[in-house]
Amino acid sequence: MIAHAIPYSNLLTDASSTQWGRQRDAQRKRVYDSEHSIKSTKAKTFSLRAAQALVDRITDSDYWQLIPNTPQSIRVIHSTRAFRFSRAHLSKDEIHLAYWGFTYKTILHELAHFLVPEPHAHHGTVFCARLLQLYTIILGTRCAARLRLSFDLNRVTYK
Numbered sequence: 001m002i003a004h005a006i007p008y009s010n011l012l013t014d015a016s017s018t019q020w021g022r023q024r025d026a027q028r029k030r031v032y033d034s035e036h037s038i039k040s041t042k043a044k045t046f047s048l049r050a051a052q053a054l055v056d057r058i059t060d061s062d063y064w065q066l067i068p069n070t071p072q073s074i075r076v077i078h079s080t081r082a083f084r085f086s087r088a089h090l091s092k093d094e095i096h097l098a099y100w101g102f103t104y105k106t107i108l109h110e111l112a113h114f115l116v117p118e119p120h121a122h123h124g125t126v127f128c129a130r131l132l133q134l135y136t137i138i139l140g141t142r143c144a145a146r147l148r149l150s151f152d153l154n155r156v157t158y159k
């Protein structure tokens with residue numbers, strides 16, 4: 001399970017930092033910083049039902065289906081328990097979103113975690129490349145270019 005606290009000012013630490021079989025998650029904070037510094041990536045907030053519809057649209061897409069070992073579907077859970085965290089629950093095919101997580105930014109971030117096989121780091125180069133692809137497909141090239149620029153400025157590798 002990968003937990004993210006992505007509040008709008010300061011970042012909390014990931015709940016599970018290292019996992020056996022994965023590379024060290026060295027650029028996690030810089031990835032968070034990159035995402036935060038891009039101005040409102042379609043700042044729309046989703047209802048639970050709309051968030052699930054977005055996730056279904058992505059998991060049904062050719063893009064998703066062509067990547068090996070991706071789950072056929074992912075369930076969106078409104079996380080009321082640990083409300084400070086949004087997380088990707090990889091073994092359960094679920095994303096748990098905190099109240100602030102019903103946005104494109106958080107949903108795409110959590111989904112990108114399902115596209116990163118071991119031994120790649122949770123927020124490593126493969127993750128960032130996948131996230132840029134999701135931005136391109138869902139939000140368009142302009143939003144993706146903004147994230148790419150932010151990655152560059154924050155010295156995040158994505159290729």
Ligand SMILES: [Zn+2]
Pocket residue numbers: 002004109110113122123
């Ligand atoms: Zn993450």
